[in-house]
Amino acid sequence: MLLDAIHMGVSPLLMASRWVRNRLSPPVLILLYHRVTRLEHDPQLLAVSPENFRAQMRYLKENFALARLDDDWERIPKPAVVVTFDDGYADNALEALPILEELQVPATFFVATELLGSGREFWWDDVERLLLTERTYPPALELQINGAAKRWDTAMPQQRARCYQELLPLLRRELPQQREDHLDKLRSWAGAGKEGRATHRSLSGEELRTLAASPQVTLGAHTVTHSSLSTLPASHQREEIAASRARLEELTGKKAEVFSYPFGTRRDYTGATVSVCRELGFARTCSAFPGQWRAGTDVQQLPRQVVRDWDLATFKKQLSRFWIS
Ligand SMILES: [Zn+2]
Incomplete structure (x- = not known):
């Protein structure tokens, strides 16, 4: 010991x-x-x-x-x-x-x-679903978050992994309704709905x-x-x-x-x-x-x-x- x-x-x-x-x-x-x-x-x-x-x-x-x-x-x-x-x-x-x-x-x-x-996922899992799962992604993501304009390149998996890491703490500091608005944008950006993964x-x-x-x-x-x-x-x-x-x-x-x-x-x-x-x-x-x-x-x-x-x-x-x- x-x-x-x-x-x-x-x-x-x-x-x-x-x-x-x-x-x-x-x-x-x-x-x-x-x-x-x-x-x-x-x-x-x-x-x-x-x-x-x-x-x-x-x-x-x-x-x-x-x-x-x-x-x-x-x-x-x-x-x-x-x-x-x-x-x-x-x-x-x-x-x-x-x-x-x-x-x-x-x-x-x-x-x-x-x-x-x-049937939905907790918000941190939804961010993972919308950034890290297999799908066709746009080349960049732009969000107005915590009062500042943010932009991430998202063509490559490692760019999306970085975006995911940076986005979670930003969303954690937002009010619930604002966070939900960001997630709505993220969903339409990724071409995904609200329904979560069964897992x-x-x-x-x-x-x-x-x-x-x-x-x-x-x-x-x-x-x-x-x-x-x-x-x-x-x-x-x-x-x-x-x-x-x-x-x-x-x-x-x-x-x-x-x-x-x-x-x-x-x-x-x-x-x-x-x-x-x-x-x-x-x-x-x-x-x-x-x-x-x-x-x-x-x-x-x-x-x-x-x-x-x-x-x-x-x-x-x-x-x-x-x-x-
Ligand atoms: Zn908890």
């Missing part, structure tokens, strides 16, 4: 002090997943294959206490692990849920509601209900449009957060008493967002920066560790890094 630390550039002394702290005040580690499926192209590295996911869940089950996001963590055996999913991809119900049920692993699913049942669509209403009905599942809100909340005025943030919860509760008849910030870095929400979550009465809210819960951690900004498509050996190694980080 210490050799790993040296390789990671962490001082052995710091590592040792963290190791001791974790023994004295055992943490709860919250893992963040997005998708369980196999994809040909996965530029955001969101998908974990069903085989790797099953091996990861089995390992957690055999080696840790598995907690729910809404458990009283002061009173559970530790170290404990909590499994969470963000966004609400159809594969959460189709591929992840059967594995979670088979192995009896509890998980929380945070669902963005705008595209439920629409990338959001949950249907029926799939959401199946998910929510499972005894393993805790349901959580994740806004309507999956915008970076720090770009929105506080009143608009409140609307996004409250409306997504109301929609989930209406569709499933279940309570959604937890929330996760879209994108989840400290730059994607503000103090006002945290206050809104507190005022709306969410029991817990998840961020997406690394860390662990321990007694005294702000329950409206819980750190989480993102899991990638790791085989079991890599997963074990990463888990030991998560515990000591």
Whole structure:
């Protein structure tokens, strides 16, 4: 473990002090997943294959206490692990849920509601579909975005890959309606419609209900449009957060008493967002920066560790890094 630390550039002394702290005040580690499926192209590295996911869940089950996001963590055996999913991809119900049920692993699913049942893709996937999939492309793309005229050459695949990389952060800073307008332009530019790829669509209403009905599942809100909340005025943030919860509760008849910030870095929400979550009465809210819960951690900004498509050996190694980080 210490050799790993040296390789990671962490001082052995710091590592040792963290190791001791974790023994004295055992943490709860919250893992963040997005998708369980196999994809040909996965530029955001969101998908974990069903085989790797099953091996990861089995390992957690055999080696840790598995907690729910809404458990009283002061009173559970530790170290404990909590499994969470963000966004609400159809594969959460189709591929992840059967594995979670088979192995009896509890998980929380945070669902963005705008595209439920629409057959459409989340906006970052739509950008991928409109720039990186096989089709005939015009030689250049021009957009007026974030108040500036932008132009990209798009004849070659590597030019479109660059356009994709540059466009995502620009769209993340836009208001939802403006982003949708840009996507409309991008769709007509690429000669494509709104219908998404079957492999990338959001949950249907029926799939959401199946998910929510499972005894393993805790349901959580994740806004309507999956915008970076720090770009929105506080009143608009409140609307996004409250409306997504109301929609989930209406569709499933279940309570959604937890929330996760879209994108989840400290730059994607503000103090006002945290206050809104507190005022709306969410029991817990998840961020997406690394860390662990321990007694005294702000329950409206819980750190989480993102899991990638790791085989079991890599997963074990990463888990030991998560515990000591
Ligand atoms: Zn998300």
